[in-house]
Amino acid sequence: MQYLARSPEAEHATTTGLNNRKLLMWAFLGSDAMFFGPLIATHLIYRTESLQGPIEEILNIPVTTISTFVLLMSSLAMVLALAGIQQGKMGTFRFWTAMTALLGMVFIGFQMVEFTEFAKHGLTPRTNLFGSTFLTLTGFHGAHVTVGIIWLWSLFFASFRGKVKQENSLDVEIAGLYWHFVDIVWIVIFGVIYLVGAFGVEDRVLEGAHALAGLGG
């Protein structure tokens, strides 16, 4: 009677043995990387091309380091939340899910403060190329974090209605995949946009390359 079990979304009936929705999330994340890629590339192309207004010197590395740390810790909380539900410890799951979402909200709070500060110093998306690319890129990242926060609170509240339990810990795992990805994108943004922007790493690499070329010649 093996054919009876084969409904389209039955989890045990897949070719690879992996769940369809989990594979879907991986495919989506691959696609989402191709969404952030052009945004980051556009920023890098334009980073020193602005004709007016403030550019990279406006970035506040110490403050952003704190918010980056907060977001990294939220990934740790996410791992603990997943471990909780996989072991059937609903209290642990709820605590760490709420913690993940709260840390995400703190991160968004930092971003709102940052954007407001920039506006006070005369940097908006309309000001110059730097304002357009930086605020669009980090704004889309913030939108991703916000979707994640809504998702996490949805799981949190659904768990009180018995909709999220040990048997469907996969729902939490998939949300976790998304959350970690958004976190990783931020690591790239922090490294490539903030640190490169603040310290001019690119110029030094170029200087080094020129020096090497000089040696060779």
Added chain:
Amino acid sequence: MATNIAILRRPLDPTGAWAWITTVDHKKIGVLYGLTAFAFFILGGVEALVMRLQLAQADLNVVSAATFNQMFTMHGTTMIFMVVMPAGAAFFNFLVPLQIGARDVAFPRLNALSYWLFLFGSILMNFSFFTGSAPDMGWFAYAPLTAANFSTSSSVDYWILGLQVMGVGTLAAGFNFVITIINMRAPGMTLMRMPVFTWMTLIVSFLIIFAFPVITVAITLLLFDRMFGTNFYDITAGADPLLWQHLFWVFGHPEVYILILPSMGIVSDILPTFSRKPLFGYVTIVLAGAVIAFLGFGVWAHHMFTVGMGRWATSAFAVATMAIAVPTGVKVFNWLGTMYGGSIQFRTPMLFALGFISLFMLGGLSGVMHAVVPVDLHQQDTYFVVAHFHYVLFGGSIFGLTAATYYWFPKITGRMMSESIGKTHFALMFVGFNLTFFPMHFLGVLGMPRRIYTYAPDMGWSGTNMAVTIGAFVIAVSIAVFLYNMVRSARVGQPAGANPWGAATLEWSIESPPHHYNFAIVPTIRSQHPLWDEEANTVEPPPLPYVDESSIHMPSPSYWPLLLAMGVTLVAGSLLVWQAHAIAGLTMGAASGALALISVYRWVFEPAVATEVAEGAAAHH
């Protein structure tokens, strides 16, 4: 049992319109895609005929220059995004689950969402005709031309928002088919036993999920420039005038392969059937498809040889472009090898498949000519380019999709299409096609630029243009014959039976049209040609007396994909309203956003198989 079936069908009347509106059945969604694509094919064709009337003779005034701009913009956009892509999706939907032995796609409701987003996005974009601001800047919408200070009407906004809505649907479909093909195959259906059409669907789906985010970014930035005053494409703010071209073609060239690979898969399935021998070089055909897709991401700047990128970039893209001709040539030789020594039957699908190979070859060869940069500098923006891409997209994609229609029509409807009308259709379309597009090569070499709305009598282009216009109307007649054949055959065609062509692949093992659950018993596959290598009954055992239809849990119909698609489209529309009237736009945006959000939540908490059905079936056992 009777009660269970009644419960299964309770929410809807399965024969009524609601059964189509709320359907999550991949076969019905495939038919919806196909019919919608055909309707847009006629619309895009009429736009082409308007252009051909205007260009039939020098200095004509059939339409104004402004209308002519709208015609070529919407003709290109329509044919690419509302005809070839959804027509491909129609066959992905109908065939892929049947070819891999699945009962549906991995995400049936997501599949319905893809269709509705495609339909509503297309309607949103075409709605611009009623407001008099149809897109008029060419299908690749070059910024800064499309920036707010150069394109002041809302035509570009309609184009962006329509494409954005369609793009979300396309992405969802891409994910769905990647997961379906990787994860929903029947036991024994290894990757290297899959029909080539399914393989090409997999490759196209990967192209979609990696290429579409890039166009999403490009048009989002353009929208922000136009609506919120950002500077991405604003030259006066220091923006790079080539940013759009790079972003657009990073998407645009993979898109070309999104359009052609399905037809390559179709032809690879049709040729063995009518040559009565297996596909020659199956593995190389599959790998060639993958290599084409991979290289397709590295050739985008051959659309930009005239912009002055510098020698190194130009040389690299020229070499990459020539390299992509190699796997394409591999495929063509494999198709020839398939036919070599076969007992060829010239049935209508085979004729269109042969038309595909010959015309696509011509288009491919003129494509290689474009890879030679000095030659391309002369051909850029002339009718030579128009001839080239119509040979690959019409001679290639559309001929392939027409072959697919003749080939799988019996499976979809249970009836054969008329052979004699089909052959008339082929003769008219083949002659009309070549009469239309072959002379365009000469026009291009003689220097006629594309997208001009008229020309002076002393240019020496008049006679050739008249021939092209006559050819265009021959094509129109052939499409009318095609439509007549489909309508007539759906009513009075010969009953097809399960496998009218004696084909080898799995979809021909079940009834025509298939049951809603496709396979009563999930088949076990033991070879690449299950219906040739084995007795048919080992693939699909005859229905056993105790196979109870109600025990097959198919996903239940749902309203939420439709409502979510409506919400998303109305949010896009609210941006247009917002530009005219802020309060009205914000109100509409909030309301439609709420509709979308509610639909998402209801969808998430709605079981795929309705509870009554699952419980009823459980009680039954």
